[in-house]
Amino acid sequence: xxxxxxxxxxxxxxxxxxxxxxxxxxxxxxxxxxxxxxxxxxxxxxxxxxxxxxxxxxxxxxxxxxxxxxxxxxxxxxxxxxxxxxxxxxxxxxxxxxxxxxxxxxxxxxxxxxxxxxxxxxxxxxxxxxxxxxxx
Amino acid sequence: xxxxxxxxxxxxxxxxxxxxxxxxxxxxxxxxxxxxxxxxxxxxxxxxxxxxxxxxxxxxxxxxxxxxxxxxxxxxxxxxxxxxxxxxxxxxxxxxxxxxxxxxxxxxxxxxxxxxxxxxxxxxxxxxxxxxxxxxxxxxxxxxx
Numbered sequence: 268x269x270x271x272x273x274x275x276x277x278x279x280x281x282x283x284x285x286x287x288x289x290x291x292x293x294x295x296x297x298x299x300x301x302x303x304x305x306x307x308x309x310x311x312x313x314x315x316x317x318x319x320x321x322x323x324x325x326x327x328x329x330x331x332x333x334x335x336x337x338x339x340x341x342x343x344x345x346x347x348x349x350x351x352x353x354x355x356x357x358x359x360x361x362x363x364x365x366x367x368x369x370x371x372x373x374x375x376x377x378x379x380x381x382x383x384x385x386x387x388x389x390x391x392x393x394x395x396x397x398x399x400x401x402x403x
Numbered sequence: 404x405x406x407x408x409x410x411x412x413x414x415x416x417x418x419x420x421x422x423x424x425x426x427x428x429x430x431x432x433x434x435x436x437x438x439x440x441x442x443x444x445x446x447x448x449x450x451x452x453x454x455x456x457x458x459x460x461x462x463x464x465x466x467x468x469x470x471x472x473x474x475x476x477x478x479x480x481x482x483x484x485x486x487x488x489x490x491x492x493x494x495x496x497x498x499x500x501x502x503x504x505x506x507x508x509x510x511x512x513x514x515x516x517x518x519x520x521x522x523x524x525x526x527x528x529x530x531x532x533x534x535x536x537x538x539x540x541x542x543x544x545x546x547x548x
Binding site for chain 2 (some may be wrong): 276279280281300302304305306307308309325344347348349352353366393394
């Protein structure tokens with residue numbers, strides 16, 4: 268079993284704001300991240316798949332195809348967008364890095380071929396803050 | 404003897420923006436600025452490097468106290484721009500397109516009045532890890548032929 272990772276990046280705006288709470292409670296819980304006019308990040312996305320190298324190619328998965336899958340299903344949806352307002356798969360969700368990683372997992376998983384497992388979505392919101400999701 | 408030293412302080416802020424010229428129609432803005440003109444904004448982790456050049460003080464050995472420089476950047480830059488929408492939430496970019504170039508010029512003009520005139524100031528601003536700008540630019544030295 269070998270783990271293979273492809274790294275991509277995108278830039279997006281978001282805010283952390285729970286519409287079921289008062290403005291004051293959002294400020295208390297989310298601080299500056301609740302700013303009503305948004306703020307933004309350079310996100311770094313690392314997608315790790317796993318499998319046994321194919322005897323013919325030596326590949327777990329053609330990494331060019333993995334890159335195209337990530338760009339088509341994720342990057343084109345989120346890059347230079349507003350995560351709260353523009354991204355179909357984040358509608359009705361809190362746009363935390365945690366929830367974004369789970370949503371990216373759910374978007375990508377159906378598109379991987381048989382024999383290639385999705386192992387981890389690692390998502391950096393800043394160079395110092397990241398989350399990992401293993402589908403558990 | 405000219406023993407000038409450059410000292411640097413690095414800070415960061417996260418902000419939303421869009422690139423948009425209100426004097427142009429949507430089609431022209433999209434043609435020139437592409438995805439950066441999308442109406443609901445996008446954002447960046449801006450990395451700011453502030454370079455101060457001068458001679459170390461005789462008594463302190465400092466070009467500038469880096470704690471004071473850090474406090475200055477936090478007060479003048481971070482408090483204005485961090486977790487803000489540059490187009491909507493700041494006075495500086497109400498009429499000015501918030502490109503990395505213009506942000507660097509604005510940061511310079513906000514910091515310059517607070518520094519000793521003997522000190523040189525230069526701003527380097529990373530919009531992404533791969534896109535960055537510097538201001539002011541040192542003009543190349545022209546030698547007589």
